[in-house]
Amino acid sequence: MTHARRERWLAFLMVLPSIILIAIFVYGFIGWTARVSLSRWDGIRPDYTWAGLDNYKQLFAGGGSVAARRFAIDLWNTFFFTLLFLAACVVVGLLLAILLDQKIKGEGIFRTIYLFPMAISFVVTGVVWQWIFAPGTETRLRGVNALLHSVGLDALRWGWYTDTSSIGPFHVALIPVIIAAAWQLTGYTTAMYLAGLRAVPEELREAARVDGANEIGVYRHIILPMLQPITLSALIVLGHISLKIFDLIYTMTGRGTGFVTDVPGIFMFETTFQGNHYAQGATISIIMLLTVTLVVVPYLIYSFRREVEL
Amino acid sequence: MTRRLNPARIGIYMLLILFAILFLVPVYVLLASSLKAFAEVQDLSKLWRLPSGLHLESFRSAWFGIPEKGLRGLAPNLLNSLYLTVPATIISSMLGSLNGYVLCKWKFRGANVIFPLMLFGMFIPYQSILIPLTQTLAAIGLGGTLWGLILVHVVYGIPITTLIFRNYYAEVPTDLIEAARIDGAGILGVYWRVIFPLSLPGFVVVIIWQFTNIWNEFLFAVTLLQKPELQPITVALRNLAGSQIKEWNMVMAGALIAAIPTLLIYVLMGRYFVRGLLAGSVKG
Numbered sequence: 001m002t003h004a005r006r007e008r009w010l011a012f013l014m015v016l017p018s019i020i021l022i023a024i025f026v027y028g029f030i031g032w033t034a035r036v037s038l039s040r041w042d043g044i045r046p047d048y049t050w051a052g053l054d055n056y057k058q059l060f061a062g063g064g065s066v067a068a069r070r071f072a073i074d075l076w077n078t079f080f081f082t083l084l085f086l087a088a089c090v091v092v093g094l095l096l097a098i099l100l101d102q103k104i105k106g107e108g109i110f111r112t113i114y115l116f117p118m119a120i121s122f123v124v125t126g127v128v129w130q131w132i133f134a135p136g137t138e139t140r141l142r143g144v145n146a147l148l149h150s151v152g153l154d155a156l157r158w159g160w161y162t163d164t165s166s167i168g169p170f171h172v173a174l175i176p177v178i179i180a181a182a183w184q185l186t187g188y189t190t191a192m193y194l195a196g197l198r199a200v201p202e203e204l205r206e207a208a209r210v211d212g213a214n215e216i217g218v219y220r221h222i223i224l225p226m227l228q229p230i231t232l233s234a235l236i237v238l239g240h241i242s243l244k245i246f247d248l249i250y251t252m253t254g255r256g257t258g259f260v261t262d263v264p265g266i267f268m269f270e271t272t273f274q275g276n277h278y279a280q281g282a283t284i285s286i287i288m289l290l291t292v293t294l295v296v297v298p299y300l301i302y303s304f305r306r307e308v309e310l
Numbered sequence: 311m312t313r314r315l316n317p318a319r320i321g322i323y324m325l326l327i328l329f330a331i332l333f334l335v336p337v338y339v340l341l342a343s344s345l346k347a348f349a350e351v352q353d354l355s356k357l358w359r360l361p362s363g364l365h366l367e368s369f370r371s372a373w374f375g376i377p378e379k380g381l382r383g384l385a386p387n388l389l390n391s392l393y394l395t396v397p398a399t400i401i402s403s404m405l406g407s408l409n410g411y412v413l414c415k416w417k418f419r420g421a422n423v424i425f426p427l428m429l430f431g432m433f434i435p436y437q438s439i440l441i442p443l444t445q446t447l448a449a450i451g452l453g454g455t456l457w458g459l460i461l462v463h464v465v466y467g468i469p470i471t472t473l474i475f476r477n478y479y480a481e482v483p484t485d486l487i488e489a490a491r492i493d494g495a496g497i498l499g500v501y502w503r504v505i506f507p508l509s510l511p512g513f514v515v516v517i518i519w520q521f522t523n524i525w526n527e528f529l530f531a532v533t534l535l536q537k538p539e540l541q542p543i544t545v546a547l548r549n550l551a552g553s554q555i556k557e558w559n560m561v562m563a564g565a566l567i568a569a570i571p572t573l574l575i576y577v578l579m580g581r582y583f584v585r586g587l588l589a590g591s592v593k594g
Contacts, residue, residue, distance in 0.1 A: 114330070
């Protein structure tokens, strides 16, 4: 064996442990979970009796079982949660980044304040926001409701995450949860956009100004279009977080009365590890994986294509 | 160009300050509630007020627990988090460094396929591997142990640590490596003599990133560790917050204790934290 060939083998051997671990713990386990989702495992003891797509059919059976109703609610909740959470993070994050980019005194302090929530656990976030949006009772108001009452804004009081009403399929109880999630992760988009803004060459802005564009015009026509790839990255990263969200909602509200704040992550955890319905849990998790894959894989392919071209 | 305080500038500052206040509301809640005595935190008319004095009893209860009410203290769980996070962070950083080096500078055949396949592992919902994971760990005798959880964090940390180091090493000039090779260094020699000494900033980013994520993690911990005395602080905190009798001052003190290690790292080394954050978006 030549020297170079031996070294190439050595290179491969150095990453081999990681390759094996990922092959087993990611791909092997996904295959295993998929197999469980096609089984009748419904109890503590594993049961791999073939069930075909029965578990999937049960979850999607329109209006049938409690599980099907719960799962339908979960999918809607995930949809609205993702939509509004992403919108909040992108809009507020972009706004804060643009504001911070105006040669601000004390920029470092503001940045630290906007970004620190990302350093703490979803569990801590859930605990604090549970307190803030706890409605209390008519005679013993808590949280924001107590604050609203003390300034005479009783008309704005409502049940927050305990409210069971909905607008169409949108449960309003999700709003406080979305606020908490956006509080935690807006810093991510702020940091991304700020890095993007800093990469825009000053000459480009100057040139636009010389051409007669005002500050707002410079942003609209020059800078915002340049930030589009960042928006895409942020949407993918935050989107996949929101599609698999569990910790925050589990701590802050749990599934909620009538599943108003339930998501697939909570359903999967409860049905598998508290109810021992392993096949059903596996089915939910495979559906979660498919939704995330649909978002992430095209993005990975897109990223690596670009990398190869560069 | 001088920047006078015209109305637009004042508006910008007002908006920045307004958002800063909104972002700090939860911090106020954490601090104010945890510094109140139990009787004070029960008085709903003073819910949003500053504490009447510095009552540290809530921190005492959060740390040591209130045995007569059946509430466990968080001190052992804080230690568990440390025992879990430190080894998992160190091992996964080392693995990431080696992987990143090889996948960046020694691309063997198929390396460009293996890397994206590896990367996919950091996006999957972990729910989709939890059932086999609990079964496997139980079968190899690591079920319900901190070592099991350490292994899990090392394995699922491979994609992100590899990614950050691969991007980091991409900026090491190939000339440096060529020079060392001419001097007769092989793949490991180049790593030890050239790459590793240059890796400190990379390690800082990765260690901060892994420490923060593993410290804050909840799903693996709550699934894999049933024994309360083994659980890390996130799980213990959630159990405390979910208990029937809610001693809010104690819960908030516990939340602060759980948040302080990673917050401290963020405040002291925010620059590196943000770098890790930006690297997570694949292109880095």
